Amino acid sequence: MKKFKTVFNQVKSLNGAEAPDMANLLWQLICYSPKMPVRLQQQHLLDEAKPFTLEVDDPHFAKSVLKFNGFVWGESSRKIMITHGWGSKAADFAELITALKNITDTQVIAFDAPGNGSSEGELSNLLLFAKAAEAVINTFGAPDIIIGHSLGAMANAIAVKETAIKPALLISIAPLINLKENFVASLNAADVAPAIQDKFFADFEHLFAMEASGFTMDRLYPSGAIKRHWLAYDEDDKTAPYKFLKDFLAVYPSIQTKAYDGRGHERIIKDEAVIADIVNLIA
Template structure:
């Protein structure tokens, strides 16, 4: 978190002016995922898990393979995969994982995506999130239930498409649905001038060989691959604004939704009512 604040303050101090290494600073602003230490309760849960390490290729930032760490609880035949969100980690689902462990016959698989938590990588992005989810699916088999929060929900959609997995239940919690708009919000918060923003998005398109607007949930949604999709959200979520989510729900009326007012974007995965509803869905 300290590094992110340093970069944010450095960019904001420019007051719209451009520095010689402006694009480099903006890549760090957008793609450095803040890291928070693991709490004691979380560490105790991780210590109970069977731990594994896989790797994915990062052709955009590290330009090498990156190792990422994962955790498995239980030995049941019914697999549940959990993909965390931006600036998060597997341990942030401690309350949900503890509840899931009480369901008979399940195997819970969670992981820290590259550039997040305990895994390798300085900068991260949606593609690395999705590649990590794909690697887990290819290694441990298609999950029966897939859970994602925030950016992890988008990553799950991409992984389902790429692997051909057909989960019985997909659970999306406060999903991000339009990454370009999230990028713009971050750039505006740091008072980045429009010309600098335009230069950044041009650089983005060159690096990823696609426009940032392509990273939208409607473009990634694996229609026809999901038996049931349940989605939880807070209509006042400032990180994942409802108007963007509403566009997804309008396009996919088959998605079941439940509103959780006042939970916010980060706290929603720890909320007792949300967790109880998820357990009820799965059990």
């Protein structure tokens, strides 16, 4: 978190002006995932798991193979995969994982995406999240239930498409819907001038061979592969604005939704009511 704050303050101090290393600063501002240490309760949960390490290729930032770490609780053939959000890690689902472990005949699999938590990588992005989810699916088999929070929900959509699996239940918690708008919000918060933002997005398109505006949930969504989709949200979520979610849900009215007012974007995954509803859905 300290590094992210340093980069943010450095960009903001420019007051909209450009710096010699502006491109590098903006990539760090947008693609450096803040890291928080594991708390004692979380570490106890990780110690109970069977750890694993897998690899994904990062052709954009590291330009090499990155190792990422994961954790498995239980031995059942009924698998639950959890994909965390930006600036997060598997251990941040400690409360939910603890509750899921108590469901009879389940195996819970969670991982730290590249550039997050305990995994390798300096910068990260949605595609690395999705590649990690795909690697877990290809290694452990198709999950019956897939849970994703924030950017993890978008990554799950890509992974389901790429692996051609058909999970019985997809659970999305405060999903991001329009990734470019999140980028713009971060750039605006740091007072990056419009012309410099335009150059950043041109660089983005050159690097990823795709416009940032293409990373939206409605374009990524694997509608034919989802048997049942349940979605939790907070209408006042500032990170995942409801106006984008509302438009997405209008296109996919079969998605079941439930609002949890006042939970916020990060705390919603720890909320007792949210966890209880998820357990009831699965059990």
